[in-house]
Amino acid sequence: MSDRSLTGPEKAATVMLALPEDVAAMLFSRMHEDEIRDVSQAMSQLGTIAADTVEVLCREFAEQLGHAGNLVGSYENTERLLLKTLPRDRVAQIMEEIRGPAGRTMWDKLGNVNEGVLANFLKNEYPQTVAVVLTKIRPEHAARVLALLPEGFSMEVVMRMLRIETVQKEALEGVEKTLKAEFMSNLARSARRDAHELMAEIFNNLDRQAESRILAALEERNRDAAERIRGLMFTFEDLNRLNGAAIQVLLRSVEKDKLALALKGASEQMRDLVMKNMTERAARLLKDDIAGLGAVRLRDVDEAQAAIVTAAKDLAAQGQIELGDGKEEEMVQ
Numbered sequence: 001m002s003d004r005s006l007t008g009p010e011k012a013a014t015v016m017l018a019l020p021e022d023v024a025a026m027l028f029s030r031m032h033e034d035e036i037r038d039v040s041q042a043m044s045q046l047g048t049i050a051a052d053t054v055e056v057l058c059r060e061f062a063e064q065l066g067h068a069g070n071l072v073g074s075y076e077n078t079e080r081l082l083l084k085t086l087p088r089d090r091v092a093q094i095m096e097e098i099r100g101p102a103g104r105t106m107w108d109k110l111g112n113v114n115e116g117v118l119a120n121f122l123k124n125e126y127p128q129t130v131a132v133v134l135t136k137i138r139p140e141h142a143a144r145v146l147a148l149l150p151e152g153f154s155m156e157v158v159m160r161m162l163r164i165e166t167v168q169k170e171a172l173e174g175v176e177k178t179l180k181a182e183f184m185s186n187l188a189r190s191a192r193r194d195a196h197e198l199m200a201e202i203f204n205n206l207d208r209q210a211e212s213r214i215l216a217a218l219e220e221r222n223r224d225a226a227e228r229i230r231g232l233m234f235t236f237e238d239l240n241r242l243n244g245a246a247i248q249v250l251l252r253s254v255e256k257d258k259l260a261l262a263l264k265g266a267s268e269q270m271r272d273l274v275m276k277n278m279t280e281r282a283a284r285l286l287k288d289d290i291a292g293l294g295a296v297r298l299r300d301v302d303e304a305q306a307a308i309v310t311a312a313k314d315l316a317a318q319g320q321i322e323l324g325d326g327k328e329e330e331m332v333q
Helices: 008-018 021-029 033-044 051-068 075-083 088-098 106-110 115-122 127-136 139-148 151-163 169-191 195-204 208-221 223-232 236-241 244-252 256-264 268-276 280-292 298-317
Strands: none
Touching: 008 021, 008 033, 008 051, 106 127, 115 127, 115 139, 115 298, 127 139, 127 151, 127 169, 139 151, 195 208, 195 223, 208 223, 236 268, 236 298, 244 268, 244 298, 256 268, 256 280, 256 298, 268 280
């Protein structure tokens, strides 16, 4: 077989066979499953390749690498190259997609999307669409998404998943197109976070002393930035903004010992808010637990409060509560 008649996978297979086994194994470990399958299939059907053909291919491979010089792959270089051949709006769409969650295919990317975010989007889709999506992602990820869907809707999805056999290629492409246009692009856009938002989240995870020290230093250097970060931070005391229903949902997901420890260092207003959303007996037991703690380390209190704030954010991401201002919404009878 001459090198002129070899396909791309066959050329790659030939070069791989010419390399030492440990080097070939390392290259295989860096390939995607689809690439491994293509090269392996070509390798198994390659037959005998003449020595001079192998030499030509190896030389061609080396020359192409040599001509490239130092390669730098980046979003900017990719975008600049695409703009030379594609319309600007199409390039923008492609860049939004590749800046989204990691993954070679659409289903790989979905597998890296937080289950709460994915469930929040899918609950507004047709059950058949959701069924297709859940059969294409990893079972453990699908299970977490399914658990977060509304009860009646999730059963509709399950029934359709049970009836799914082979999804027609056209239908699958339609689902992929919808996900790219309506979900992945929006997700990529929302992922471009403001630097102040990112810093606020980092500051939320600092202990109280480090937070105060760094914010004070930042205030001396850039008062506007410090004030903006402080305004974006969500702290334990900000749970005062939750309404009664949200507080009750949160309390059901919090460990009792963490709650007592968190409230040990909280304001009276925060304690009162929690107590009034518990039964009289539960509130009395909680007061006893707090009193029984005695002196506690500030670091332990900070960690307990941070864990409860994280739980509140997780519930908000799942759509179970809203981190609002605590005001009851007006209702129409």
